Amino acid sequence: MANTAEMFSQHCFGSETKAIPHSHSLVDSINLSVSPTDHSDDQVPTVDYSLLFSDDQNERAKSLEHLGKACQDFGFFYLINGVEESVVEAALKGVSDFFELTNQEERSEYLKKNSRDRIRWGLRSHAGENREYLKIVAHPEYHCPAKPASFRDAIGEYFKGMHKVELGLAKAISRIMGHEETYIEKEFKLEAGFDVSAMNLYSPSFQSKGSIGVPDHTDPGFFVSLIQDVNGGLQVLSHKGNWVTVSIPRNAIFINLGDHLEILSNGKYKSHIHQVVLDDNRVKRISVATLHGPSLDTFVAPAPGFVDESRPPAYGGMTYKQSLELNGSDEIDVQSSLSQLRIPLPV
Numbered sequence: 001m002a003n004t005a006e007m008f009s010q011h012c013f014g015s016e017t018k019a020i021p022h023s024h025s026l027v028d029s030i031n032l033s034v035s036p037t038d039h040s041d042d043q044v045p046t047v048d049y050s051l052l053f054s055d056d057q058n059e060r061a062k063s064l065e066h067l068g069k070a071c072q073d074f075g076f077f078y079l080i081n082g083v084e085e086s087v088v089e090a091a092l093k094g095v096s097d098f099f100e101l102t103n104q105e106e107r108s109e110y111l112k113k114n115s116r117d118r119i120r121w122g123l124r125s126h127a128g129e130n131r132e133y134l135k136i137v138a139h140p141e142y143h144c145p146a147k148p149a150s151f152r153d154a155i156g157e158y159f160k161g162m163h164k165v166e167l168g169l170a171k172a173i174s175r176i177m178g179h180e181e182t183y184i185e186k187e188f189k190l191e192a193g194f195d196v197s198a199m200n201l202y203s204p205s206f207q208s209k210g211s212i213g214v215p216d217h218t219d220p221g222f223f224v225s226l227i228q229d230v231n232g233g234l235q236v237l238s239h240k241g242n243w244v245t246v247s248i249p250r251n252a253i254f255i256n257l258g259d260h261l262e263i264l265s266n267g268k269y270k271s272h273i274h275q276v277v278l279d280d281n282r283v284k285r286i287s288v289a290t291l292h293g294p295s296l297d298t299f300v301a302p303a304p305g306f307v308d309e310s311r312p313p314a315y316g317g318m319t320y321k322q323s324l325e326l327n328g329s330d331e332i333d334v335q336s337s338l339s340q341l342r343i344p345l346p347v
């Protein structure tokens with residue numbers, strides 16, 4: 001059985017941004033004490049994946065324009081008609097089975113062993129974070145605990161579907177960036193893209209030491225896809241500085257752009273701060289947050305098309321692996337280093 005200190009010493013997914021970096025253009029002049037509530041002008045846009053590839057040129061152009069607005073004016077959206085609803089439902093059931101059909105001692109087999117871990121389990125229960133999680137590397141190779149079998153197969157199907165959607169979104173977002181369809185796929189070397197999935201359990205039976213499930217942070221990578229079995233808990237900070245509750249429609253997946261798209265686009269497409277609050281933690285909640293990243297050896301820096309005299313590079317460049325390790329974390333922690341990569345504006 002794992003010792004408690006070890007159990008509680010795992011990193012969270014993404015980086016904490018307790019003190020919001022001064023240079024964060026999104027939150028400059030934002031009062032973070034704003035109450036966590038929905039604002040009608042911050043309604044999360046919905047993007048229909050199938051229309052992005054419609055045979056009807058007009059329809060396709062319109063939906064690409066809508067996606068462009070969702071990426072630029074929001075940085076997050078609900079995606080419908082991406083992965084089949086039954087596949088999403090089965091994945092969530094599989095994760096629930098994993099937490100229910102194994103005991104904590106079995107799960108602690110996946111406690112941190114070394115920085116090459118491809119499966120990692122953690123239990124965090126302190127003032128700043130309250131959750132149990134299982135992280136697995138989903139791509140380029142798929143790693144997963146063998147038991148229960150229902151879990152391994154169901155989540156594997158979901159990742160297969162999500163990987164196709166990732167390649168499709170890479171095409172569509174390349175287009176809205178003004179590039180040819182294969183641009184992002186090549187820039188991020190997505191055939192070897194490094195995807196890590198965090199399966200999170202927020203249980204009401206936890207001796208919750210605070211109301212925070214996961215502290216405010218951004219996530220590295222191209223984008224994060226998220227599904228959850230019950231709504232409530234996840235909040236994302238909008239461009240306007242409001243905490244918006246993520247209530248995912250039944251047939252949808254929540255997409256939040258990641259740090260490395262922000263870097264590549266020199267800040268045009270923002271990676272949004274989000275957090276999980278447990279104020280209403282009366283029922284168990286499960287989420288699957290998958291970070292779809294470039295390959296580990298991809299060097300990511302602001303792309304020439306987004307840099308000119310009036311827009312100097314706002315971020316330093318480095319490989320994806322280096323950026324994941326910048327804070328002393330390892331690959332499977334997938335911690336953000338966006339605040340360190342930002343180049344302070346000249347005064």
Ligand SMILES: O=C(O)CCC(=O)C(=O)O
Pocket residue numbers: 013014198200214219226228233234274275276287288289
């Ligand atoms: O559980 C959630 O809703 C979000 C978790 C999250 O942000 C993460 O794992 O990076």
Ligand SMILES: [Fe+2]
Pocket residue numbers: 013014217218219224274289
């Ligand atoms: Fe996150």
